[in-house]
Amino acid sequence: MNTLLFLSCLVISITNLYPATAHKVEVASDVGGTLHIEPNDNPRAGEASQAWFALTRRGGKVIPLSQCNCQLAVYAEPYAAGEPPLLEPQLEPVAAERYQGIPGAEVVFPKPGIYELQLNGKPVSGARFKPFEFKFEVTVAGGSTQNTRNLRDVNGNLAEGESQKLPTWAIALPILGFIGILVVVLRSMRGSGE
DSSP: OHHHHHHHHHHHHHHTSSOOOOOEEEEETTEEEEEEEETTTOOBTTSEEEEEEEEEETTSOBOOGGGEEEEEEEEESSOOTTOOOSBOOOOEEEEETTEEEEEEEEEEOSSSEEEEEEEEEEEOTTOOOOOEEEEEEEEEBOOSHHHHTTEEOTTSOEEOOOOOOOOHHHHHHHHHHHHHHHHHHHHHHHHHHO
16 A cells, blocks of 8 residues: 555656646735736747736726726846836737636747736726736747747847657656556455455
């Protein structure tokens, strides 16, 4: 039984080598903001990514773009205070998941590296929430090989055009671990049945 527990822990730790990414959440006074970037919170340099911001007031009421004078600015990390933004994408109302009319923008990050997305918002007349500023850190991966070969990323590191595919061993190891657990369970069932 201890062997089964050990093998289960081994398989779980191996299959979690690549952590799952989740939406990024920020809170400022009475407004919460959730950032999601398509595809799968994994933007790639030189490729269009759809960024959207689910804005909610305390209690969960959605703040659509029509009720918010919002501006988006994109900075390459690190940046100095007062430095102009690298990009200022135009926000448009989008429908995403269960949210309707929330702020969204298409962003094309020029190079791999770390960026900061700053979303500033003030209520339009009639809307009731406090002005806010959210700062989301986003890591951008290399794009297609032709876009990233021998480029330096925005942080000064040499970007390689390597693919994001899992290596063969990372696929085979969990499968072999599962087979090993199955063999141990079947043997223990046979042993207890005799």
